[in-house]
Amino acid sequence: MNDSALRIVWIYPDLLSTYGDQGNALILERRARLRGIPTEIVHVHSSDAVPVEGDVYLLGGGEDRPQILAARRLIADGGLKRAAERGAAVLAICAGYQIIGETFGDDKDNPIAGVGLLDIRSGRGDRRAVGELVADVDPALGVPRITGFENHQGRTQLGPGTTPLSRTVVGVGNGDGFEGGYAGHVVGSYLHGPALPRNPGLADLLLRWTVGEIPPLPPGWGERLREERLAAAIG
Amino acid sequence: MSKLSLRARLAATLGLSAARLSRATGRGDGSVIGGRVALKVEPDVLAELSRGRQLALVSATNGKTTTTRLITNALRALGPVATNEFGANMPSGHITALSSDLEARNAVLEVDEKYLPMVLSDTKAAVVVLMNLSRDQMDRASEINLLAQKWRFALRGSPAHVVANCDEPLVAWAGLGSSNATWVAAGQRWKEDSWCCPECGGHLDRSADPHWECHECGLRRPEPSWVLDGDTVTDPHGRKHELRMKLPGDANRANAAIALATAAVFGVPPDNALPRLREVTSVAGRYSSIQRGPVEVRLLMAKNPAGWLESFAILDPPPVPVALSVNAQVPDGRDTSWLWDVDYTVLRGRKVFVLGERRTDLALRLDTDDVEFEVIDHIDQAVAKTGTKRLDVVANYTAFQQIRTEWGRVT
Ligand SMILES: [Zn+2]
Secondary structure (H helix, E strand, C coil), X not given: CCCCCEEEEEECCCCXXXXXXXXXXXXXXXXXXXXXXXXXXXXXXCCCCCCCCCCEEEECCCCHHHHHHHHHHHHHHCHHHHHHHCCCEEEEECHHHHHCCCEEECCCCCEEECCCCCCEEEEEEEEEEXXXXXXXXXXXXXXXXXXXXXXXXXXXXXXXXXXXXXXXXXXXXXXXXXXXXXECXXXXXXXXXXXXXXXXXHHHHXXXXXXXXXXXXXXXXXXXXXXXXXXXXXX | CCCCCHHHHHHHHHHHHHHHHHHHCXXXXXXXXXXXXXXXXXXXXXXXXXXXXXXXXXXCCCCHHHHHHHHHHHHXXXXXXXXXXXXXXXXXXXXXXXXXXXCCCEEEEECCHHHHHHHHHHHCCCEEEECCCCCCCCCCCCCHHHHHHHHHHHHHCXXXXXXXXXXXXXXXXXXXXXXXXXXXXXXXCCCCCCCECCCCCCEEECCCCCCCEECCCCCECCCCCEEEECCEEECCCCCEEECCCCCCHHHHHHHHHHHHHHHHHCCCCHHHHHHHHHCCCCECCECCEEEECCEEEEEEECCCHHHHHHHHHCCCCCCCCEEEECCCCHHHCCCCHHHHHCCCHHHCCCCEEEECCCHHHHHHHHHHCCCCCEECCCHHHHHHHCCCCEEEEEECHHHHHHHHHHCCCCC
16 A cells, blocks of 8 residues: 555445445545545455555445445454554444444344444344435534435444434434444444535545644535535425 | 136226326326226236236346347247337236237236246246346335345246346346256446355455356356357357347347347247347337437436446447436435446546436536536537537436426337
């Protein structure tokens, strides 16, 4: 890996990439590049070792079986945990969000061990949450209201070591009035697929966590899309 | 068809007149409404209507309508063929199709992926044709691995002859549920949904494409008896046939190869089938060219990442511009995340117009791939601004239907 560039590590696109998860890597790269920060996207397949020296790690959504397989391989590999311990930023979506917790449910809701980056436990709800979601982010993070699409049956309980990412305005999220969770530079969310394209503020949070203060960008298509989707969801 | 019960006959008659009514009142192609009425009157009518006939069921994520049309054209060498040619691919549409031609000995039915097990069980179809499975409308469709599992289970309990694409791991695994299969090497451009073994979840070794193999459980690509290579199909006797289709692109060459293999199962040899496949120039308005003033416009419908990838591969070269239109209504899927699974960099250096109800999503996506574009509100603006005599349009389902409706149901 190039050590003068911002290294974006996409974990297991072969197992965890269901809903346009590629968008998160692309938008991080773009928003870094627009500020003159060189970037490198590293695809790590499930047969590869996870590099420890990345700056931002991305995990996407996946179906039941790939999710369990991915969790097993990440635990056995250990690279992601070591990277998070040395302060790398992690964004985990849907199945990925559940994987980075302590446990998650399989198709019969039996608990499966997660990687343990977040103090959360996930299981299955009674019905699938499908639709647009709107939520107000923890003010400590300085990220404006977020919006996205959720499509999951997960319910997630946060332990004392993890802070809710946001308070749900529209949608289900964790299932208890909150959506997502974070601790240090590790963040998880049910806003699937292109969560960062639809929320430039969230993308910039990850960049701030890795490179420090960054100059603002003039509003572009991402800001416009966010406003359009907020208006459509709130009415 | 004297075996048809009186009630089934009645249902068929009712269905037909409702279809006529629907056409007369301009509410659509008539193919869905007719069957909906019939289903209420006689639940077993599909089984009744299928009895004594040779049926082929055609299912896939992409190319169902086209392949159904190609097989139908080929089988007409044997006489009349009943078919749901307007893409009404659920049981109500099948009833309308079968009841509108009671004399046809052969029938070819396009079947929605989710309905395939049920329709197979109801119709006892002789042949099942499977082309591909990929991510599609995921806010409501079931996960495709689950779908493949249901296909596999349905085929295990059926004597049907399967004709399937062995280059698609999920489809091949489903087809291996049958003990009677013809494998066609028809290729696979979209691979993002098949890096995992459908049997055990292990990593699929695809380094020797088109071969694929799981080193954990041993599942591997079945040996094909029909092989598509470029524009040439090699049949089980080793004879080579040049396709020279009017329909464009690799996806349609794959559909044609599968249609040839299916026709052979019905007893129509390639030499007889191929000229009939070449007659097909447009399917339900897709691939058709429309003259709008001085501009010849070609309409391509693509509903999911695999479909968009295939469409980009058959665009006219620059300077011919392309208009992309995306909606997110219920039939399209309410979620536009899939836009991020498509690689748009092939559009760089080309004039691109963006429209549709979700044009802002598309604009951000193209911007991210450094593709220049112009946002417009109406397709006629693209026609007015082409600067050439041609325009290609790629649209997803309802966006495509909107353009067709505005321009007067072009077929
Ligand atoms: Zn396997």
